Amino acid sequence: MKNNPNQEIHTDYRANDIFKPINANRLAESIHYDFVITQEMLDKFMEQNPGYTTIGIGVLLNSNSDGTKNDTYATLAKAPVSVFIAAKTPSNIVYDFTDSFIATSSSILDISDFMENGQYTVTKTDGVVDVYSEYPYSANITGGVNFHSTPKAPLTVGVVQYNGVIRIGAYKTTGSSPINVFRNGDIKVITQELVSGYGFSDVLTSASQNPSLFVADWMGGGSSGDLGYVISDTDTEVFGLYGRFVESDKLGTRANLLVSSYYGISTYYRSQANALGLIFSNAMDGVNITVHTDGTITKSSTHNNGAIDKVILVDMHKPAIPGLVSTATTIAQCISEYRSGTLSKLDSMYTASNSFDFKGATILDWYTWETIAKEGYNEFVSNDNDELYINADSLSEGIVYEVNVHLMNIDSRRGGDSVVTSTSTEIKPVTPNEPMDVVTSVSRETFDTTHRDKWAMLFCNNYGVVQPLKGWAPPSESVDASPSTKVYIKFSSFTRYGGFDVGNRLRINHDAAIGKVLFFKLNGYIYVLGY
Amino acid sequence: MLLRVILSHNQTENIRKFPHDQQTVFVFDAPTSEDIKECEALGCRYVLMPSAGHRGMNRNTGLQYILQTFSPNYDDYVEFFDGDRYPTDYNPEKVQKIMQDSHIDCMLYSCEHDARHKKIFVPLSGATLVDTGTLCNPFYACGFCMRVGAIQDIMAYNHGFLFEPRFDKWGSEDQFLGLECEHLHFRVAMTNETLLNGSVGGDSDQHQDYRESLQTYVDLIREHDFPIRNKPRDFVVV
Numbered sequence: 001m002k003n004n005p006n007q008e009i010h011t012d013y014r015a016n017d018i019f020k021p022i023n024a025n026r027l028a029e030s031i032h033y034d035f036v037i038t039q040e041m042l043d044k045f046m047e048q049n050p051g052y053t054t055i056g057i058g059v060l061l062n063s064n065s066d067g068t069k070n071d072t073y074a075t076l077a078k079a080p081v082s083v084f085i086a087a088k089t090p091s092n093i094v095y096d097f098t099d100s101f102i103a104t105s106s107s108i109l110d111i112s113d114f115m116e117n118g119q120y121t122v123t124k125t126d127g128v129v130d131v132y133s134e135y136p137y138s139a140n141i142t143g144g145v146n147f148h149s150t151p152k153a154p155l156t157v158g159v160v161q162y163n164g165v166i167r168i169g170a171y172k173t174t175g176s177s178p179i180n181v182f183r184n185g186d187i188k189v190i191t192q193e194l195v196s197g198y199g200f201s202d203v204l205t206s207a208s209q210n211p212s213l214f215v216a217d218w219m220g221g222g223s224s225g226d227l228g229y230v231i232s233d234t235d236t237e238v239f240g241l242y243g244r245f246v247e248s249d250k251l252g253t254r255a256n257l258l259v260s261s262y263y264g265i266s267t268y269y270r271s272q273a274n275a276l277g278l279i280f281s282n283a284m285d286g287v288n289i290t291v292h293t294d295g296t297i298t299k300s301s302t303h304n305n306g307a308i309d310k311v312i313l314v315d316m317h318k319p320a321i322p323g324l325v326s327t328a329t330t331i332a333q334c335i336s337e338y339r340s341g342t343l344s345k346l347d348s349m350y351t352a353s354n355s356f357d358f359k360g361a362t363i364l365d366w367y368t369w370e371t372i373a374k375e376g377y378n379e380f381v382s383n384d385n386d387e388l389y390i391n392a393d394s395l396s397e398g399i400v401y402e403v404n405v406h407l408m409n410i411d412s413r414r415g416g417d418s419v420v421t422s423t424s425t426e427i428k429p430v431t432p433n434e435p436m437d438v439v440t441s442v443s444r445e446t447f448d449t450t451h452r453d454k455w456a457m458l459f460c461n462n463y464g465v466v467q468p469l470k471g472w473a474p475p476s477e478s479v480d481a482s483p484s485t486k487v488y489i490k491f492s493s494f495t496r497y498g499g500f501d502v503g504n505r506l507r508i509n510h511d512a513a514i515g516k517v518l519f520f521k522l523n524g525y526i527y528v529l530g531y
Numbered sequence: 532m533l534l535r536v537i538l539s540h541n542q543t544e545n546i547r548k549f550p551h552d553q554q555t556v557f558v559f560d561a562p563t564s565e566d567i568k569e570c571e572a573l574g575c576r577y578v579l580m581p582s583a584g585h586r587g588m589n590r591n592t593g594l595q596y597i598l599q600t601f602s603p604n605y606d607d608y609v610e611f612f613d614g615d616r617y618p619t620d621y622n623p624e625k626v627q628k629i630m631q632d633s634h635i636d637c638m639l640y641s642c643e644h645d646a647r648h649k650k651i652f653v654p655l656s657g658a659t660l661v662d663t664g665t666l667c668n669p670f671y672a673c674g675f676c677m678r679v680g681a682i683q684d685i686m687a688y689n690h691g692f693l694f695e696p697r698f699d700k701w702g703s704e705d706q707f708l709g710l711e712c713e714h715l716h717f718r719v720a721m722t723n724e725t726l727l728n729g730s731v732g733g734d735s736d737q738h739q740d741y742r743e744s745l746q747t748y749v750d751l752i753r754e755h756d757f758p759i760r761n762k763p764r765d766f767v768v769v
Contacts, residue, residue, distance in 0.1 A: 398753050400746040
């Protein structure tokens with residue numbers, strides 16, 4: 001094997017050297033790296049090639065010791081291989097694993113074991129390359145490449161950072177046509193062992209397992225009306241997706257869609273349920289996406305920014321979907337169900353008998369809400385599910401956990417009916433031409449959550465017994481020592497209405513208020529430091 | 532002898548509010564020309580540090596300057612201040628006298644508005660009003676004075692550092708010092724005889740990035756096998 005003169009070949013790295021034990025346990029006992037990108041290698045390459053914002057891994061590994069490119073490529077290793085990025089990569093640099101690396105020509109990698117008839121095969125694209133890093137990095141998702149990340153070395157794909165997704169693998173979608181591994185849209189992205197970050201769900205490979213994440217093309221052409229664009233190549237991929245959303249609702253969670261396009265990644269929030277299915281909206285994109293009861297997925301119109309070529313659909317934030325092995329780190333409490341002019345709410349929440357298990361996660365984002373009022377009626381419902389029970393037995397010793405509590409501010413109006421949630425201390429009409437008199441019946445105090453002892457966290461053991469807490473004292477005012485089993489959340493910031501108002505579409509402003517609590521377990525005791 | 536290390540970052544306007552005698556050294560993190568101009572106008576000693584935001588190492592550097600310049604004795608004292616916490620009620624002679632008379636190794640200063648008193652100190656009745664968890668918290672955020680002999684003991688214990696250098700951002704390096712004082716059985720006290728401006732306790736909005744420091748802190752506790760006490764030990768108000 002020929003090596004880059006700058007390259008250090010490490011054969012004695014162990015997972016514990018790189019990652020925290022909690023994450024290392026999830027990795028192989030010993031990892032041998034075939035390629036290591038050193039700081040010197042990267043620095044010299046960037047010095048010689050200053051205009052690069054996307055760096056081909058093959059080009060970089062094949063570069064000369066002075067950083068200049070070497071256009072003569074010889075096979076250095078045979079796949080499968082592992083790559084370790086030991087360099088602090090500037091945030092504007094994106095690594096590309098197709099350029100002279102996984103390529104059928106002018107490449108330093110022999111991928112013959114993954115090819116049939118001169119092409120990457122449908123079935124053998126799993127695990128061509130494993131990528132580890134000591135530092136955060138950005139990469140283009142590439143078929144056959146498993147990206148390993150940790151909280152310490154998160155991976156950024158597009159605009160989304162995956163803090164501690166242990167593995168993102170990319171595989172071909174089903175279909176008869178040959179995979180083009182170099183096109184992001186032709187592959188399915190799969191995640192394993194979510195630690196924190198966005199809530200990809202699981203490794204799923206067949207329709208019967210209800211995949212939760214897939215990539216597909218929107219069909220070109222068609223009008224901009226409903227059902228105009230039909231997602232292709234998804235007959236099996238989408239199976240069960242509707243059912244999973246329904247199951248999620250029963251658990252008191254609220255799954256959203258994450259849509260990735262050429263223009264970036266945006267979240268589509270649930271706006272409505274009707275006979276067709278579930279509708280997700282993003283006001284900024286100006287698009288509604290419907291997950292139909294039969295699993296078909298459609299979108300309503302062209303994208304505000306133009307055509308979308310490739311779309312990733314993800315169901316997010318599933319803390320406890322039965323049958324799944326991974327954990328999510330977001331609790332999105334159901335906002336409301338609005339039916340026939342009445343308001344109702346879903347009541348599930350993590351309780352002592354069903355406490356939240358962090359599993360491998362370290363950060364939890366808890367989305368919650370205060371009150372929903374209906375325009376034109378003097379009625380509103382408040383959220384009584386304001387206590388979150390955390391399984392203390394599942395916490396690891398010496399790991400600092402973080403819970404961010406987000407109070408949401410929601411204005412959902414469709415067809416003249418409106419459902420409004422507000423957490424502002426002062427209630428005002430959401431839009432000037434549609435005053436919402438009913439909301440004034442809610443007193444100012446009702447919405448002043450700054451110092452209210454309302455939202456709280458409790459810790460219980462596997463048997464549902466609430467555990468005593470030890471406060472970590474200042475700089476906290478949110479940790480109430482009496483009773484010493486409950487941590488009240490102090491919200492530190494409020495925002496007023498804002499965001500985008502596009503016709504009658506949904507508008508959601510996250511983080512009308514934020515509360516943050518840090519805690520850790522030491523010698524069996526839970527210590528809490530609130531904010 | 533009472534020596535001082537004052538850490539300053541973009542706090543030029545506060546320089547004059549500190550004692551600026553020959554026993555004082557200002558350590559400037561990312562110094563500006565105004566900092567230097569002001570210092571030279573006052574005839575102060577100063578150390579210039581790059582923009583690192585590394586409070587512990589900057590304080591360690593100021594301490595090294597003090598130790599090398601003045602060669603203080605075991606029973607001399609060094610005060611540490613942050614640039615935003617200038618004393619509003621301060622009598623250095625009284626500070627020294629209290630420390631000598633009470634045989635105190637480390638004395639923590641109070642703020643004008645100090646929420647720590649009611650939060651940290653366990654009442655004599657033993658009521659469980661607040662379970663502090665550790666002695667470290669009173670070290671948070673404010674100035675203090677240490678006996679040079681105690682400083683030397685901690686430096687001998689922790690590889691030559693008074694402040695643990697692994698806290699490469701702000702946060703917890705002073706609190707970890709509290710744990711070291713606990714471990715070495717130092718006599719620590721808090722005093723109202725020196726008051727610093729501002730308030731402390733509950734300034735939550737400033738701590739969004741604290742998790743990383745806290746993790747380092749917890750890691751160090753486990754590494755040193757420090758016991759975590761539920762109540763302060765030998766902790767008095769003087």
